[in-house]
Amino acid sequence: MINISRRRSLLLLTLVALVLASILLFLYFKSSSDQTMTYTESRDLIRQIKQQNSLWENEILKARVALTHNYDPLVSPMTEMNRLWARFDAIEAGHGRNDSAQWNDAHEGFLQAMQEKIRLVEQFKSHNALLRNSLAFLPTAEDDIQEQLANLSDLDKLQLQNITTDTYDLLLSALEFAQLTSDDRAADIEVGLNKLKVNAQRLPPAFEAPIKIMSNHISLIAREQPLVNQLLESIENIPVAERLDTLTTLLDRDQQRADRIDRQYHFYLLLFSVLLMLSLVWLAIRLIGSFAEINRVNTALQTANDALEQRVEERTRELRDAQSELLDAARQAGMAEIATNVLHNVGNVLNSVNISSDLITRKLRNSKTQGLGKAMQLINEHPHDLGAFLCEDPKGKLLPGYLNQLVGAIAQEQQEMVDELNQMNKSVDHIKDIVATQQSYAGANSMTEPLFINELLEDALRMNAGALTRHHVTVVREYAEVPQVMGDKHRLLLILINLISNAKYAMSDLSNRPRTMTLAVKIVDDSFLEISVKDDGEGIAPENMTRIFAHGFTTRKEGHGFGLHSCALAAIEMNGHLTAHSDGPGKGALFTLQIPLISVTENA
Amino acid sequence: MSLFHHAIVLLLCGLCARASAEPLDEPLKPLPAVPQQDVRRVELGRRLFHEPRLSINNTLSCASCHQLDKNGADSRALSLGFDGKPVAVNTPTVFNAALNFRQFWDGRVETLEEQSNVVITSPHEMGSDWHTVIERISNDPDYRRDFAATYPDGVTQANVQQALASFERTLLTPGSRFDQYLLGNTDILTLEEKYGYQRFKEYGCIACHQGVNIGGNMFQKFGVFGDYIADRGNPTVADQGRFNVTRDEADREFFKVPSLRNVALTAPYFHDGSADSLEKAVDVMFQYQLGRTPTEEDKRLIILFLETLTGQREGKP
Numbered sequence: 001m002i003n004i005s006r007r008r009s010l011l012l013l014t015l016v017a018l019v020l021a022s023i024l025l026f027l028y029f030k031s032s033s034d035q036t037m038t039y040t041e042s043r044d045l046i047r048q049i050k051q052q053n054s055l056w057e058n059e060i061l062k063a064r065v066a067l068t069h070n071y072d073p074l075v076s077p078m079t080e081m082n083r084l085w086a087r088f089d090a091i092e093a094g095h096g097r098n099d100s101a102q103w104n105d106a107h108e109g110f111l112q113a114m115q116e117k118i119r120l121v122e123q124f125k126s127h128n129a130l131l132r133n134s135l136a137f138l139p140t141a142e143d144d145i146q147e148q149l150a151n152l153s154d155l156d157k158l159q160l161q162n163i164t165t166d167t168y169d170l171l172l173s174a175l176e177f178a179q180l181t182s183d184d185r186a187a188d189i190e191v192g193l194n195k196l197k198v199n200a201q202r203l204p205p206a207f208e209a210p211i212k213i214m215s216n217h218i219s220l221i222a223r224e225q226p227l228v229n230q231l232l233e234s235i236e237n238i239p240v241a242e243r244l245d246t247l248t249t250l251l252d253r254d255q256q257r258a259d260r261i262d263r264q265y266h267f268y269l270l271l272f273s274v275l276l277m278l279s280l281v282w283l284a285i286r287l288i289g290s291f292a293e294i295n296r297v298n299t300a301l302q303t304a305n306d307a308l309e310q311r312v313e314e315r316t317r318e319l320r321d322a323q324s325e326l327l328d329a330a331r332q333a334g335m336a337e338i339a340t341n342v343l344h345n346v347g348n349v350l351n352s353v354n355i356s357s358d359l360i361t362r363k364l365r366n367s368k369t370q371g372l373g374k375a376m377q378l379i380n381e382h383p384h385d386l387g388a389f390l391c392e393d394p395k396g397k398l399l400p401g402y403l404n405q406l407v408g409a410i411a412q413e414q415q416e417m418v419d420e421l422n423q424m425n426k427s428v429d430h431i432k433d434i435v436a437t438q439q440s441y442a443g444a445n446s447m448t449e450p451l452f453i454n455e456l457l458e459d460a461l462r463m464n465a466g467a468l469t470r471h472h473v474t475v476v477r478e479y480a481e482v483p484q485v486m487g488d489k490h491r492l493l494l495i496l497i498n499l500i501s502n503a504k505y506a507m508s509d510l511s512n513r514p515r516t517m518t519l520a521v522k523i524v525d526d527s528f529l530e531i532s533v534k535d536d537g538e539g540i541a542p543e544n545m546t547r548i549f550a551h552g553f554t555t556r557k558e559g560h561g562f563g564l565h566s567c568a569l570a571a572i573e574m575n576g577h578l579t580a581h582s583d584g585p586g587k588g589a590l591f592t593l594q595i596p597l598i599s600v601t602e603n604a
Numbered sequence: 605m606s607l608f609h610h611a612i613v614l615l616l617c618g619l620c621a622r623a624s625a626e627p628l629d630e631p632l633k634p635l636p637a638v639p640q641q642d643v644r645r646v647e648l649g650r651r652l653f654h655e656p657r658l659s660i661n662n663t664l665s666c667a668s669c670h671q672l673d674k675n676g677a678d679s680r681a682l683s684l685g686f687d688g689k690p691v692a693v694n695t696p697t698v699f700n701a702a703l704n705f706r707q708f709w710d711g712r713v714e715t716l717e718e719q720s721n722v723v724i725t726s727p728h729e730m731g732s733d734w735h736t737v738i739e740r741i742s743n744d745p746d747y748r749r750d751f752a753a754t755y756p757d758g759v760t761q762a763n764v765q766q767a768l769a770s771f772e773r774t775l776l777t778p779g780s781r782f783d784q785y786l787l788g789n790t791d792i793l794t795l796e797e798k799y800g801y802q803r804f805k806e807y808g809c810i811a812c813h814q815g816v817n818i819g820g821n822m823f824q825k826f827g828v829f830g831d832y833i834a835d836r837g838n839p840t841v842a843d844q845g846r847f848n849v850t851r852d853e854a855d856r857e858f859f860k861v862p863s864l865r866n867v868a869l870t871a872p873y874f875h876d877g878s879a880d881s882l883e884k885a886v887d888v889m890f891q892y893q894l895g896r897t898p899t900e901e902d903k904r905l906i907i908l909f910l911e912t913l914t915g916q917r918e919g920k921p
Binding site: 068069070071072074075079082119122123125126129130132133134136137209213216217220 | 631632633705714805808810811812814815816821822823824825828829850852854855858894895896897
């Protein structure tokens with residue numbers, strides 16, 4: 001729960017940081033617009049246009065006072081202004097400035113003023129050119145007349161002088177008029193022109209042309225001078241510079257606003273930067289906190305881990321101890337088991353030994369050697385007449401025959417005892433083997449040796465021979481042809497002795513019919529040697545069938561439930577198995593041992 | 605008086621001789637150099653200048669009237685439009701036209717670009733329209749390829765006008781003897797020619813014909829002293845001059861002062877082509893513009909001077 005809320009808060013923080021960053025980016029782009037650059041450039045263009053305007057006006061004045069006759073300088077500033085204006089317009093149009101009505105007014109105002117000024121300047125150029133030309137020519141025109149007048153001799157001196165003066169006055173009036181245009185002087189010129197016209201009639205026809213030329217030019221001056229003055233005045237009044245100033249003011253105002261907005265943007269930029277910084281710092285603190293927490297948890301985990309490991313180690317040691325104890329116990333149990341086993345097997349064989357020793361004892365007790373003693377007594381009774389005794393005495397006459405018979409009986413008796421002793425020796429050897437085998441039991445590696453199964457079976461039977469005879473058990477042998485095989489003699493013997501012994505016991509309560517035990521040997525599938533022991537004794541109850549090989553299971557009062565268990569184990573140790581079969585209680589039992597068939601030749 | 609003038613001229617000549625390498629400070633200015641331009645545009649302009657498909661019936665190119673072998677003008681008083689009818693005014697020379705402060709006799713446009721637009725779409729001259737022109741030019745694979753290589757947006761009205769203007773800006777006639785004189789080579793003019801220049805200034809021709817193009821920088825009334833058009837007879841609408849553009853009474857019969865460069869070769873003269881010789885034109889100018897009567901000698905000298913204004917185009921006079 002804590003984890004989820006922490007993750008959520010982290011996500012929130014990241015989101016906030018992202019939003020702040022995008023706001024900053026937005027503000028950056030907004031504030032870093034090229035407004036200022038445009039402003040500077042526009043201001044510069046306006047300044048240049050104004051400069052050209054001044055230049056233009058300067059050139060106009062120069063043309064007015066006829067300082068220059070070249071009118072190109074009156075064209076180029078205009079061209080330059082138009083060019084600069086086009087640039088300015090392009091820049092400003094690119095910034096949507098044309099949307100503002102005020103701007104549009106100022107814009108239009110300038111264009112109109114400019115157009116008007118151009119128109120007036122064109123007119124000024126035309127009229128000024130004429131005016132200046134005539135003014136420049138006027139002295140020459142007057143000169144031409146005066147020259148001709150001077151050559152006149154046939155005219156009245158006074159009249160001539162008047163005409164000369166009038167002409168000169170007219171020239172002066174015209175020149176004065178050019179300097180100080182007024183209605184008075186215009187009237188003077190009018191009067192002068194009329195006088196000149198009157199005078200011309202008094203002069204010879206040769207004067208007609210120069211006088212006409214002069215009066216034409218003076219008329220032109222009288223006409224053009226006020227026009228030029230008026231044009232100049234109008235040009236002066238054209239508010240091109242003012243319009244430019246208006247534009248500049250607008251630009252300034254816009255720039256101020258832009259500056260204000262810019263400052264605002266900068267403020268916001270700062271504000272959001274601080275916020276971003278704070279959130280980052282917080283994030284860092286959180287991260288450091290998380291890191292510390294992780295470290296702490298890690299340490300705790302480490303400690304817990306160490307403790308756990310220690311405990312595990314402890315437990316392991318305990319377990320190991322327990323296991324070794326268990327092992328010891330098991331070993332002891334095993335040893336006990338082995339001992340039981342050994343004792344059991346030894347007990348079985350001891351039976352035979354016991355029987356043999358009984359037999360020998362009985363034989364010795366009933367030995368015919370006692371007869372020898374009696375015979376010797378008879379002889380000893382007749383130490384001197386032995387020969388007579390032997391020959392005459394009826395008893396004595398029988399004595400040699402008796403001795404002969406005795407010798408035969410003793411010899412037979414000895415032979416029997418030797419046989420019995422041999423049998424006993426064999427049993428003792430078996431005991432020795434059992435003990436030796438059991439001693440090497442732990443080593444467990446079975447000792448295989450070449451053996452004939454049939455002989456082994458006979459040995460087993462012989463070891464139980466006494467009991468079998470005592471219990472009147474008939475043994476039926478169904479031995480198939482079996483080659484010499486490799487086998488563990490003692491384990492096989494152990495199993496067989498047990499099975500035979502069990503069969504014998506199973507039939508011990510049988511009285512109504514003959515006790516028959518069938519031993520069979522055969523080869524199954526060319527790979528297994530099968531040995532079976534069958535009795536027709538009490539049989540096995542089905543419920544006992546599963547437990548029959550379990551350790552400690554027995555149906556006998558004096559049994560310890562070890563025999564079949566060890567037999568089954570031994571069978572398994574030989575890679576074989578022991579199985580039991582019974583049709584039910586009272587119907588006998590069949591025990592079958594199957595072991596792998598390893599013929600000697602194969603092995604060799 | 606004239607003695608005084610002669611003295612001044614001599615003095616000037618003396619000064620010039622002393623500083624022969626220095627350009628002279630005169631109201632008349634030498635021809636500037638051809639501006640630096642994209643050669644491909646100029647070449648396209650040259651082809652378009654000779655392109656009859658600019659006229660509606662494929663009969664007229666710019667060069668039909670502005671004949672480059674006839675000093676960029678027409679030897680006829682009035683050139684013939686696409687329909688074979690004479691146009692309203694005499695064809696001014698295209699040479700040095702780039703130096704005129706406005707185009708056309710009435711100065712109705714300021715740039716060469718606008719000039720071609722007026723001529724192409726004029727119902728009396730080429731009679732075409734831009735849609736047709738662009739279509740024809742675009743359908744020509746050569747033009748299409750070259751326009752695409754020269755202009756990012758290919759064949760457009762603006763580009764056609766620009767190309768034509770680019771070519772026309774190269775049509776300057778440098779190297780006139782008078783220009784060389786202005787540039788400081790004062791020995792290039794004969795004494796008579798120098799006197800002619802002196803008369804030219806003295807009589808007041810210079811009041812209008814001055815500057816770099818020796819004219820072409822102002823409007824002036826045709827007929828200051830006397831009504832030339834009335835005297836000529838048969839006044840036409842075109843005779844109203846700039847009035848047709850501004851509708852201002854003050855502009856009636858005002859015309860752009862034409863350039864005097866190559867004037868000796870561009871007969872006939874005036875907006876109506878009414879003066880078929882330079883002598884006649886000079887006479888008209890004296891009578892109607894200057895209101896003066898020159899001596900025959902002065903007139904001869906002035907004409908001698910005017911002949912020094914003939915420049916060269918591509919090395920040819």
